[in-house]
Every structure is written in structure tokens, then in C-alpha cells.
Amino acid sequence: MSDSVWILGTSMTRFTRHEGRDLVDLASEAALDALDDGGVTVHDLDVLACGTLFSANASVGQQLLGQIGQTGISIYNVANACATGATAVRVALMAIRSGEASMALALGVEKMGKMGLLGSPPRAPKGPTTYEASGRFGSVRSVDGLLGTKTMPGVFGQAGMRYAHDHPGVGFEQFAKIAHKNHLHSTLNPLAQYRKEFSLDEVKASPMVAYPNTLLMCCPTGDGAAAAVLVSEERLRSLSADQRRRAVKISASVLTSDPYVEGGQVQPDVNTLTRNAADVAYEQAGVGPGDLDLVELHDCFASAELIHYDNLRLCEPGGAGDFIDSGAPYRDGATPVNVSGGLISKGHPIGATGVANIYEIATHLRGEAGDRQIPDARVGLAHVIGLGSSCGVHILERSAA
Amino acid sequence: MASERIPLVAYLVLEPEPHLVAQQCVRCGARFFDRRNACGSCGGRDFEPAPVAVTGHLRAFSIVHRAAPGVTAPFVSAIVEAGDGTTVRANLVEVPPDPAEIQLGMPVRLVTYPAGTDSEGTECIAFGFAPVSA
Numbered sequence: 115m116s117d118s119v120w121i122l123g124t125s126m127t128r129f130t131r132h133e134g135r136d137l138v139d140l141a142s143e144a145a146l147d148a149l150d151d152g153g154v155t156v157h158d159l160d161v162l163a164c165g166t167l168f169s170a171n172a173s174v175g176q177q178l179l180g181q182i183g184q185t186g187i188s189i190y191n192v193a194n195a196c197a198t199g200a201t202a203v204r205v206a207l208m209a210i211r212s213g214e215a216s217m218a219l220a221l222g223v224e225k226m227g228k229m230g231l232l233g234s235p236p237r238a239p240k241g242p243t244t245y246e247a248s249g250r251f252g253s254v255r256s257v258d259g260l261l262g263t264k265t266m267p268g269v270f271g272q273a274g275m276r277y278a279h280d281h282p283g284v285g286f287e288q289f290a291k292i293a294h295k296n297h298l299h300s301t302l303n304p305l306a307q308y309r310k311e312f313s314l315d316e317v318k319a320s321p322m323v324a325y326p327n328t329l330l331m332c333c334p335t336g337d338g339a340a341a342a343v344l345v346s347e348e349r350l351r352s353l354s355a356d357q358r359r360r361a362v363k364i365s366a367s368v369l370t371s372d373p374y375v376e377g378g379q380v381q382p383d384v385n386t387l388t389r390n391a392a393d394v395a396y397e398q399a400g401v402g403p404g405d406l407d408l409v410e411l412h413d414c415f416a417s418a419e420l421i422h423y424d425n426l427r428l429c430e431p432g433g434a435g436d437f438i439d440s441g442a443p444y445r446d447g448a449t450p451v452n453v454s455g456g457l458i459s460k461g462h463p464i465g466a467t468g469v470a471n472i473y474e475i476a477t478h479l480r481g482e483a484g485d486r487q488i489p490d491a492r493v494g495l496a497h498v499i500g501l502g503s504s505c506g507v508h509i510l511e512r513s514a515a
Numbered sequence: 516m517a518s519e520r521i522p523l524v525a526y527l528v529l530e531p532e533p534h535l536v537a538q539q540c541v542r543c544g545a546r547f548f549d550r551r552n553a554c555g556s557c558g559g560r561d562f563e564p565a566p567v568a569v570t571g572h573l574r575a576f577s578i579v580h581r582a583a584p585g586v587t588a589p590f591v592s593a594i595v596e597a598g599d600g601t602t603v604r605a606n607l608v609e610v611p612p613d614p615a616e617i618q619l620g621m622p623v624r625l626v627t628y629p630a631g632t633d634s635e636g637t638e639c640i641a642f643g644f645a646p647v648s649a
Contacts, residue, residue, distance in 0.1 A: 181534045234583030245521050245633040250549040252525025260588030260630055261603040268592050271577030276594065279574055279619040286614070324592075325578035325614055374556040377602025379547055381575070381594045410544060470587045 118347045119207045121362040121510070122217070123152020124473045129461030131227060136170055140339035141178045141223040144466075148219065148341035153357050156183030159343075160215035163190045165202035165222040167463040172242045174223065187394030188215075196412065198222060198504025199340065199468025200369065200498045200502040206344045207367050216349040222470070223339035224463035230335070233265040234258070235293040261501035267324035267332050267415055269501070273327060273384055274417025277424070277434065284420065284435035286326045291438050292416040293331040293458055300455025301447055302486035307336050317363070331494040333418035333457035340469035342476070348431075361512060362476040365399035365493075365508035372502075382501050384418070388425035391507040395495070401507040403427040406449060407491040408478055410471035412498045423451070426497060426507075450488055467504055471496040523630055523641040524548070532569075533627045533642065536602060546601050568598035569625040570647065576619070578612045580633035593642050595623055608643035622647040 125147035127140050139261075141164070146167030156179070165472060170193035179185065194201040196373035199222030206218035215346070245254035258264055278284040294314045300306040310319075312330055321328040335353055345353075348441045350361055370391040375383045402506055403426065413419035420438065423429045428449050429437035437443065443451035454460045454474045457467065496508045517628070526548045537546035540616050542559035553560050565635055575594040582588040591607035608626060610616055623644040630641035 117609075230596070231581060231583060244635055245639055247521075247525050252550070254523060254633075254639055255631060256585075257523060259575060259582055259588070259590055261607060262592035262594070263577060263590075265579065265581075265583060265601040267581070268579045272575040272592065275577065275619065276575035288546070302608075305645050324580065325576075343567050365616075367648055374545065376600065377546070377594070377596075379549070379555070379596055380602050380604040383524045411605070457629075 117211060119210050119364045120347060120350050121342050121472070121476050122154065122350065122357060123148045123150070123343040124341065124476050125151055126305055126466070126470045126473045127338045127506055128305045129336050129338035129466070130464055131336040131471070132225070137166065137223055138177045138224065139175055140153070140337060141174060141221055142181050144183055144223065144339035144341040145178060145219060145221055148343050152343040152352040154217065154355065156427065157185060158217050159185065159219050161188050161190070161206060161218040161219045162208040163192060163205035163218065165192045165198040166193065166224055166470070167198050167466070168194050168224065168226065171269040173274050178221070181266060194399060195462050195498035195500025195502050196414065197468055197498050197504035197506045198465040200472065200508065201468070201504065203342060203469060203472060203508065204223065204367055204369050204506065207364060210344055210346045216346040218344045219341060219343060220469060221341040222466040222514055223317045223337065224465040225337040226335040226463055227337065228335060231265050231267070233269065234299065251299040258405040258486045259305065259457060259474040263324065265324065265326055266501070267327045269382060270415040270418045271324045271327050271362055272381055274420055277421045281432050281435060284418045286318070288435045288438050289416040290314055291328045292419045293317045294321055295444050296413060296452050296458040299446055299453050299486070300459035303455050303460060304365060306459055308455070308459045315358070317364050327415045327417055331413050331458065333462040334453065336463050338461060338463040338470070340466045342472055343468055344374060347379065360480050361513050362479050363511045363513065364508060365401070365511045366395035366507065368395045368398065368507045369387040371507045382503055384501070384503060385421060385425050387499070387503055388499060389479045390420060392426045392506040394512050395507040395509050399511070401509060405493050406495050408450045408453055408475065408488045409495045410452055410454060410474050410494070411454070413452055413458050419452070419456065422497065444484070445488065453486055453488060467500040472508055478511055519637045521637050521642050523639050525596070527626070527640070527642050529640055533623070533625060534569050535567040535642070536605065537567055538562040557608035565634045567601045567603065571595045571597035571603070571623060573607070573621050573623055574602070576607060576617055578614065584608055591617065593644055605644040606644070
């Protein structure tokens with residue numbers, strides 16, 4: 115396809131708590147490394163798409179180019195919850211597809227530190243109060259903890275338990291196995307926030323955050339950045355044989371939001387939009403789930419990874435419990451999932467995540483993943499979901515050259 | 516000496532018997548608990564109040580041990596499918612916060628309880644769902 119868009123260079127910083135380094139330091143490191151990796155410079159870029167969530171109003175894209183090269187190009191600062199990074203990739207890709215650009219940088223960055231529980235409402239005011247109905251629900255006080263939970267570990271816990279409701283054989287044990295797997299995988303990834311193996315019993319016995327998710331089944335907060343240089347096929351042809359050989363094809367790029375479903379107002383439906391995105395992506399790429407050599411999916415919590423096995427069609431319908439029980443998503447299994455360690459162990463600096471999983475897939479497809487390399491990987495899928503909701507799915511393929 | 520009672524949320528109606536009232540789209544029947552600008556399902560502009568069944572079954576739950584500051588934990592957050600198919604989120608009450616005591620699919624009913632008093636003595640009434648004893 116002549117209008118294909120390719121990844122020319124890609125990079126990520128280590129995910130960790132980067133004391134003493136700010137957002138622009140992290141963004142600069144990822145951007146410069148990705149440009150170097152692609153054998154190009156900031157002066158070759160036509161567009162920058164810069165994703166960050168908690169500093170979305172800080173013109174981080176402009177701050178970045180202020181440090182590494184103010185070339186005057188278009189900058190799109192994007193925010194889209196946990197799909198922020200994938201959205202930046204899509205903005206860069208759409209700029210190239212439109213014909214307005216032939217080379218673009220997609221970057222995601224976040225600095226969260228020890229931010230704690232996401233989804234918590236602001237602390238209630240102290241002192242005398244008078245009850246008065248306000249807001250869209252006419253509430254007289256904070257409802258969190260009275261009308262259920264809106265904090266992330268609980269919301270995704272409920273999503274997993276709803277799957278368990280409909281599918282006997284899915285429960286705490288299956289969720290725990292997923293965290294065991296991802297912590298084990300991260301021991302091979304030098305860029306992961308945590309690199310420690312935990313036994314299944316340790317996963318199950320770690321402090322309960324929101325059943326069924328124990329602490330070791332929850333992603334941490336942290337800091338990091340990731341970047342990808344995208345290039346049009348036409349411009350790629352003008353580059354060197356080595357650049358063409360290492361280029362990775364973006365075979366599918368999809369972003370969906372949540373269509374109306376009954377109950378979606380009270381418990382976010384993270385399934386339908388993921389299924390929709392996956393189905394379109396498989397069709398765009400002309401591949402099926404059975405063709406995937408590896409998958410990086412959005413395991414913000416272990417309960418989330420399990421349901422996405424089914425949503426991404428990696429298992430038989432309803433078969434997500436059997437899928438993990440069989441060992442299929444372990445790195446030596448039939449469909450390795452989150453060989454990076456996933457969000458649970460690699461970390462989840464929100465804006466960076468959706469670019470970092472593309473970095474991970476591309477690095478395997480190039481055969482450059484070192485100790486954690488999946489042998490002879492040719493096709494991979496990267497998935498993120500941001501509550502609210504947006505789902506990004508990208509399918510990448512190794513260069514035929 | 517609570518002189519008055521006020522529901523925690525506007526969609527909880529206390530009299531004559533406590534129940535929830537949804538805003539139902541006249542055109543497609545979709546139900547919502549929030550103030551609406553239009554229907555998120557079909558785009559319809561007209562709504563009518565629709566009482567929600569007070570019994571249902573437990574579709575999903577989470578036992579929240581680490582909660583936001585100021586929120587008492589642990590508590591059981593529940594997604595309930597009411598008998599008429601409406602999905603409701605609330606706490607599961609009158610049951611210990613122990614997964615061994617909670618069965619997915621178990622029948623539940625709406626209950627109300629006091630959830631605080633303001634500086635003028637007005638009592639806030641919250642709702643939850645309790646297991647229906649066999």
C-alpha cells in the first residue's frame with residue numbers, strides 16, 4: 115500500500131521515579147534517542163504530536179522543541195486519558211496520511227511521582243456544611259464510598275468480576291496468575307520500573323487494594339517518556355537501506371470511543387470499544403489474532419488484562435480464564451502478552467504508555483529486544499484504553515526488506 | 516434531632532417507599548440517573564421519570580480496601596442489575612466485606628440508611644443493596 119506509514123525510529127526512557135528530572139528532561143531524552151535511532155534530526159520533522167495528561171495545559175510540545183530545536187513546525191499537544199500516547203501516534207499518522215507531512219514525531223511523557231490512587235474525588239471541605247443538591251446527580255455530599263467506587267482499582271475490579279459472573283472458572287486465581295506473569299516478564303526488561311519476580315502466593319497474599327486486585331496486581335504510578343518517528347512510505351524510499359530494513363510498518367491504527375450500552379453510565383464498559391477497535395484493526399491490517407507474535411495490552415490491573423484477552427479475540431469467546439490457565443500469554447506460550455512486564459510491572463506514566471507499547475512491539479519486530487526478544491517476531495499488536503473512554507489499537511509488521 | 520431528611524442524590528425518592536427514579540428517553544427507552552442534555556443512545560430530547568425496580572441481582576463487585584481520603588474502608592462496591600434491567604451502582608450493605616460471603620448473581624434489594632447530618636440537623640439518606648435472605 116503506497117500510503118503506508120512507517121516507524122523509522124523509536125525510544126523510551128526507563129520508567130521509574132526520576133527524581134530531579136522534569137517532564138522536559140524526560141521528553142527530550144526520548145525524542146533525541148528516537149531521532150538518533152531513526153538516523154534523522156529535529157530539522158527533518160514536519161509535525162510534533164506531544165501527549166501528556168496531568169500537564170496537558172503546559173504546552174509541553176513547545177517546551178520540548180524549545181530545548182531540542184525550535185523549527186517552527188506544527189505542534190499538537192494532546193490529552194486523552196490513558197489513551198493519550200496512542201492518540202499522539204494517531205495524530206502524527208493522520209498528519210502524514212493527509213499529505214501535509216512526510217515525517218512526524220509522536221511523543222508521550224508523564225511525571226506522576228507518588229500520586230497515589232487515581233479516580234479519587236477532591237477532599238471534602240471541612241467545617242459546617244448545609245446539604246444542598248448540586249451537580250448532575252443532585253448529590254448533597256460526596257458519594258464515593260457510599261454509592262460504590264469510582265477509584266480505578268475498584269472500577270477495573272468490577273469489570274473483571276462482571277466477566278467472572280458470566281464465565282465460571284474465572285476468579286481470584288486467574289487474576290493473580292496474570293500479575294505473576296507480568297512481574298516475571300519484567301525481570302528481563304531493563305527499562306521496567308520493577309524487575310522482581312513474585313510467586314503466585316506472594317501475589318495473592320500482598321495487601322488487598324480493591325478485590326480482586328491486590329497491590330501486586332495494580333500498576334504503579336511513575337515517570338517516563340517514549341517517542342516514535344513516523345515517516346511516509348514515499349520518504350522512506352529516499353532513505354538508506356539500513357533505515358528501510360529497520361523500519362516497522364504500521365499496518366493498522368484505530369481509535370474508538372465507547373458506544374452507548376445500558377449501564378455504561380454507572381460502570382464504564384471497557385469491552386465494547388476495545389472489541390470494536392480490535393475488529394477494525396484486524397481488518398485494516400489483513401491479519402487475525404492467530405497471526406500475532408506478541409501483544410502489549412492495557413493491564414492497568416490484572417482484572418483488566420484478563421477481559422482484554424477476550425476483547426482482543428486472543429482466546430475463544432468466554433475463554434479468558436482457560437487462556438491464562440493454559441500459559442498461552444506467558445513469553446514462551448502461544449500468544450505472548452506483555453513481555454515488557456506490562457503496566458503492572460514496567461509501569462504506567464500515563465501519557466507515555468501508549469507510545470511505549472509501540473516501542474516494545476517495534477523493538478521485537480526489529481529483533482533488537484535483547485534478553486526479552488520473542489524469536490522471529492513478525493507481527494504485533496499494541497492496545498491501550500483510557501477511561502471515559504478511548505481505546506487505541508495499533509498493529510505493527512516487520513519490514514519485508 | 517434530625518428535623519428533616521434529604522436524599523443523597525436526586526434520583527433517590529424516599530416517599531412513600533424508597534426507590535430510584537431514572538430519566539427515561541421517550542424515544543428509545545434508555546435510562547439515565549444524571550441531568551440530561553439529550554439521550555446518549557439515540558439523541559432524543561424528551562425524557563420521562565421511570566421508577567426502577569427495588570430488587571435485582573449482583574452483577575459485579577469490588578471490595579475496596581484502599582479508598583480516597585475521608586472514605587471509610589473497607590466497603591463493598593456493587594454493580595446491580597435491577598429486575599427491570601436497569602444497571603445501578605451502590606454499596607453492598609448488611610454483608611461482611613469478605614469475598615467468601617458474596618456470591619455473584621445473588622438476589623439483592625434496595626435499602627436506605629442515614630449517611631450524615633448537616634449543620635442544620637438535616638439528615639442525609641443514602642441507599643445501598645442488601646442480600647435477600649433465602
